[in-house]
Amino acid sequence: MTMTQHRLIQTYKKYLILPGAFILLGSTCCNSVNAVEFGSIKYHNTFIDYSNINKASTEKLADFYFNKALNTKDKNEKSELLQKASGEYFVLTKLEPENLHPLVQLARVYDYENKNSYSKAYFFRALKIDKKNAATNYYFGDYYFARDEYKKALYFYNTAFENGYKENYDVLLKMAVMYEKLGDLLRANQYYKKAYLVKPENLELPDKIREIESLRYKNTGYYNFRRNKK
DSSP, X not given: OOHXXXXXXXXXXXXXXXXXXXXXXXXXXOTXXXXXXXXXXXXXXXXXXXXXXXXXXXXXXXXXXXXXXXXXXXXXXXXXXXXXXXXXXXXXXXXXXXXXXXHHHHHHHXXXXXXXXXXXXXXXXXXXXXXXXXXXXXXXXXXXXXXXXXXXXXXXXXXXHHTTOTTOHHHHHHHHHHHHHTTOHHHHHHHHHHHHHHOTTOTHHHHHHHHXXXXXXXXXXXXXXXXXXX
């Protein structure tokens, strides 16, 4: 990749766009850059060839920025790192449009930035490629979990569970929490037990299991609701 192409990519990352978007750049921004359209940059009538970009190093850098963002407590640094990660992931979506990893990672970046419509757009794009992919469904479940939309979160966690994550501790624990919040203590207890079998070193789970078993399931709101519907 030439130095000119490298500079253009850096400019391009500053104007990250969603699929199908078209942005005209004003002359005050950069006279030499005329337009950004569907992931291409026009520079004196020449378009960047994404095939010259090293996929492995780009993905490694994107993951580095993303993971570092999750581990920092400084809000400004986190925001800057997420923006850098999104730029690298977006380039990866141009290199391999059917690759789920950068699509899901972009969805997660926008999730952390509370850009809900963008996040969901990338999640649905990934699901359109493979609606049963466990990782996509798991992180989409996290999206709804963070927004207290428990039924939607449970749907995606359950899809992840059924498609490869049956022994995934995080999925099992979150499904248990979702069922508990929805009042289905019987199923909540079942998933707490499954989670404990996967991670028996978690000494808090036995207490949670005993706590739930000490309750009378039929007195919970969930079972009263089910009974009243019959």
